[in-house]
Amino acid sequence: MSATPPMNYVGHTFDAPFWDGCLTHRFLLHRCTICERDYWPASTCIEHGSKSMEWTESSGAGVVHTYTVVHHAYTPEWADKIPYALAVVRLTEGPFFHTNIVGCAPADVHVGMEVTVFWDDIDADVTIPRFAPITPHSTSTNKDNRD
Numbered sequence: 001m002s003a004t005p006p007m008n009y010v011g012h013t014f015d016a017p018f019w020d021g022c023l024t025h026r027f028l029l030h031r032c033t034i035c036e037r038d039y040w041p042a043s044t045c046i047e048h049g050s051k052s053m054e055w056t057e058s059s060g061a062g063v064v065h066t067y068t069v070v071h072h073a074y075t076p077e078w079a080d081k082i083p084y085a086l087a088v089v090r091l092t093e094g095p096f097f098h099t100n101i102v103g104c105a106p107a108d109v110h111v112g113m114e115v116t117v118f119w120d121d122i123d124a125d126v127t128i129p130r131f132a133p134i135t136p137h138s139t140s141t142n143k144d145n146r147d
């Protein structure tokens with residue numbers, strides 16, 4: 001599977017446990033220990049405040065809620081990366097997660113597609129969670145399947 005932008009992220013102290021979990025391929029959500037509602041990114045339970053929050057491992061599965069296919073390279077170094085699919089995945093646990101869909105042609109991505117996390121190990125310090133179809137798709141024959 002070829003690399004897909006973005007290739008890095010801007011970390012934040014609140015979300016550091018999430019990114020540390022990615023390094024060991026654990027998809028963590030911020031869960032309220034009282035009502036068990038899951039949040040992403042790091043948050044405070046709307047009912048029980050911040051003291052009840054802890055990081056817990058999730059299923060790493062969800063469905064495509066919405067998506068777009070990027071066909072324009074905004075800088076020259078991205079020219080060989082297009083087209084690629086950006087998506088909002090609704091995780092099984094409830095939160096929405098902004099990501100890329102990989103493992104199928106961008107033209108095959110669709111709303112409602114069942115996906116699971118795909119760990120893209122960029123280097124020793126950065127692993128980016130992307131999502132891939134649970135059931136491999138046959139490749140499309142349209143222009144989005146050039147490579």
Ligand SMILES: [Zn+2]
Nearest residue numbers: 032035045048
């Ligand atoms: Zn709660």
